[in-house]
Amino acid sequence: MSDLFQASLSELMRQLDRRACSAEEVVSDLLARMESSRDRLNAYVSIDAENALQQARAVDTARAAGKQGALLGLPIAVKDVLNVKDQPCHCASRILEGYRAPYDATAIARLREAGAVFVGRTNMDEFAMGSTNENSAFGPVRNPWNADYVPGGSSGGSAAAVAGGAAIAALGTDTGGSIRQPASFCGCVGLKPSYGRVSRYGLTAFASSLDQIGPMTRTVEDACLLLGVMAGRDPMDATSMDADVPDYAATLTGDLKGMRLGLPKDYFSDGMDSEVEQAVRIAVDRCAGLGAEIVEVALPHTEYAIATYYIIATAEASANLARFDGVRYGAREQGADPLDMYGKTRAARFGPEVKRRILLGTYVLSSGYYDAYYLRAQKVRTLIRRDFESVFKQCDALLTPVAPTTAYRLGEKTNDPIRMYLGDIYTVTANLAGICGLSVPCGFSEAGLPIGLQVLGPAFGEDAILRVGHAYEQATDWHQRRPAL
Amino acid sequence: MSEQNKAESIDVKYVAHLARMHLSDDEATVFQEQLDHVLEHVRSLSGLDVDGVEPTAHAVPVHNVFREDETSRTLDHGQVMDNAPVARQGLFIVPRILE
Numbered sequence: 001m002s003d004l005f006q007a008s009l010s011e012l013m014r015q016l017d018r019r020a021c022s023a024e025e026v027v028s029d030l031l032a033r034m035e036s037s038r039d040r041l042n043a044y045v046s047i048d049a050e051n052a053l054q055q056a057r058a059v060d061t062a063r064a065a066g067k068q069g070a071l072l073g074l075p076i077a078v079k080d081v082l083n084v085k086d087q088p089c090h091c092a093s094r095i096l097e098g099y100r101a102p103y104d105a106t107a108i109a110r111l112r113e114a115g116a117v118f119v120g121r122t123n124m125d126e127f128a129m130g131s132t133n134e135n136s137a138f139g140p141v142r143n144p145w146n147a148d149y150v151p152g153g154s155s156g157g158s159a160a161a162v163a164g165g166a167a168i169a170a171l172g173t174d175t176g177g178s179i180r181q182p183a184s185f186c187g188c189v190g191l192k193p194s195y196g197r198v199s200r201y202g203l204t205a206f207a208s209s210l211d212q213i214g215p216m217t218r219t220v221e222d223a224c225l226l227l228g229v230m231a232g233r234d235p236m237d238a239t240s241m242d243a244d245v246p247d248y249a250a251t252l253t254g255d256l257k258g259m260r261l262g263l264p265k266d267y268f269s270d271g272m273d274s275e276v277e278q279a280v281r282i283a284v285d286r287c288a289g290l291g292a293e294i295v296e297v298a299l300p301h302t303e304y305a306i307a308t309y310y311i312i313a314t315a316e317a318s319a320n321l322a323r324f325d326g327v328r329y330g331a332r333e334q335g336a337d338p339l340d341m342y343g344k345t346r347a348a349r350f351g352p353e354v355k356r357r358i359l360l361g362t363y364v365l366s367s368g369y370y371d372a373y374y375l376r377a378q379k380v381r382t383l384i385r386r387d388f389e390s391v392f393k394q395c396d397a398l399l400t401p402v403a404p405t406t407a408y409r410l411g412e413k414t415n416d417p418i419r420m421y422l423g424d425i426y427t428v429t430a431n432l433a434g435i436c437g438l439s440v441p442c443g444f445s446e447a448g449l450p451i452g453l454q455v456l457g458p459a460f461g462e463d464a465i466l467r468v469g470h471a472y473e474q475a476t477d478w479h480q481r482r483p484a485l
Numbered sequence: 486m487s488e489q490n491k492a493e494s495i496d497v498k499y500v501a502h503l504a505r506m507h508l509s510d511d512e513a514t515v516f517q518e519q520l521d522h523v524l525e526h527v528r529s530l531s532g533l534d535v536d537g538v539e540p541t542a543h544a545v546p547v548h549n550v551f552r553e554d555e556t557s558r559t560l561d562h563g564q565v566m567d568n569a570p571v572a573r574q575g576l577f578i579v580p581r582i583l584e
Contacts, residue, residue: 098568098570099568100567100568102560102561102564102565102567102568103560194545195543195544195545196545196547209542209543209544210544235552238547238550239543239545239547239550241545241547301533303529304529304530304533306526307526307527307528307529307530308530310523310527311527311530318504322504322505325505326570327569327570327577327579328568328569328577329568329569329570330568330570331570332570332571334580335580336580337580337581337582338579338580338582339505340580341579341580342505342506343505343506343507344507346504346505346506346507347506347507347508347509350506352512355506355508355512355516356516356519356520358504358506359495359497359500359501359504359506359516359520360520360523360524362500362503362504363495363500363520363524364527366500366503372531373527373530375540376530376531376535377530378540378541378542379535379538379539379540379541380530380533380535380538381540381541382538382539382540382541383533383535383538385541385544417519417522417523418519418522418523418526421523421526431544432541432544433544434543434544434545435544459544459545
């Protein structure tokens with residue numbers, strides 16, 4: 001077998017079941033590709049080849065003994081923000097230098113139980129703060145389609161690895177678009193589950209009311225596979241919901257008959273790149289051709305989403321990142337007293353974007369400003385949530401662009417935070433409202449950069465958006481295109 | 486909202502103190518300008534009428550999640566302490582607070 005590294009999880013599973021290849025062959029083929037693409041992509045912060053091969057050999061032995069598992073022998077890459085027992089978890093930050101996870105995140109434990117093989121940790125924006133992957137202590141990730149462009153962020157390493165052949169599938173996390181936007185920029189599938197769908201235990205918190213773990217894959221079918229394993233109530237995360245986990249793959253009908261899909265007119269406004277708009281409109285027509293009824297809908301509070309998001313997300317981040325003070329884990333800078341030690345450790349070890357967000361979050365929570373900023377943003381969040389509640393009474397899912405543009409050039413937005421933040425306009429709303437969202441490839445710009453279609457669904461309506469994404473994917477060949485590395 | 490409508494500037498050094506994070510003068514200058522710019526955008530919320538609107542703290546309304554009060558295994562103490570920058574006898578060591 002050759003080019004195992006270009007297959008999907010489902011294809012590899014069929015081959016493993018037929019004994020057309022072994023897990024060891026799959027993993028060693030992938031490891032070779034991870035190594036050969038390392039300089040070009042910088043998608044991984046660490047690769048533990050020996051450990052991965054050991055896991056794969058153990059799987060082959062287990063398979064020979066008749067063991068079964070939903071992911072038995074399938075290699076998964078993990079974003080550097082998730083705890084995997086005995087592995088480092090740097091969150092792409094210098095402040096977590098030396099840290100080793102004493103436990104598995106629940107999502108990891110469930111994948112492990114299903115037989116997944118963990119091959120490496122993917123690069124990201126420090127503490128998942130960023131839209132370009134340029135805010136990493138391990139250097140920027142490069143877009144697999146063009147090395148002068150960013151992969152998006154914050155799950156840029158996961159997206160670049162999956163699209164660039166350096167991972168079959170990966171985990172990402174999404175607080176304001178960090179799975180969907182890099183999936184769009186790199187040309188792979190990215191799913192942000194509804195808030196409460198996947199346990200956050202063991203995910204290093206950025207903004208606890210917005211964070212979700214989700215799969216980044218080559219096909220929608222693969223996203224179904226990983227979500228099905230990770231989803232469901234976990235006593236270790238009180239916000240994980242006790243809702244039924246459907247057999248997602250069984251909901252993939254391949255058509256959209258009887259579905260009503262909404263087109264939010266507020267998303268097709270000024271500021272969207274014309275190539276992006278054209279690709280998305282053609283994709284909408286394609287969905288209509290597959291049997292969907294298309295209706296125009298309104299999300300009137302969209303223009304307030306970025307302001308609301310950056311108040312709430314930074315407020316929560318400032319509280320969550322208070323734990324990095326040099327006392328219990330990670331790096332420490334010497335100080336004359338504890339306050340001096342905290343101040344120096346945080347000054348020396350956090351990167352500029354993390355510092356900016358801690359400052360903004362501390363400010364909007366500080367005495368005299370709390371009501372005017374934070375409380376007000378929480379109220380606007382209610383209005384945004386209601387927008388979606390009302391829209392999902394009129395349709396089953398929404399079709400939108402993922403981002404207003406294709407990938408940025410490296411360095412293009414580094415010194416202009418607000419311009420960077422505005423690029424998150426179509427993704428942050430899903431996190432604020434707690435709904436689910438999927439990014440699927442829907443075309444390329446003239447410059448050869450991928451464009452993504454976003455499918456938004458109601459809370460715990462992953463089955464609907466996966467069905468839409470899959471039907472669209474099966475009718476097109478965008479997801480089969482591979483960059484020449 | 487009147488205090489917001491003023492083009493108010495963020496006191497970056499003071500906020501950094503609240504966040505227990507030292508800043509260099511150069512950083513303070515750059516962050517000051519960038520954050521003032523961000524706050525200018527964020528103030529667009531003041532134009533919206535939110536009277537009587539309940540705040541949303543969590544997208545999914547869950548309250549008071551209870552569990553049985555049973556003991557269970559937690560993380561291994563030794564492995565947790567291995568992550569400490571400085572530890573002695575199972576305790577985290579920090580600079581002296583009292584003379």
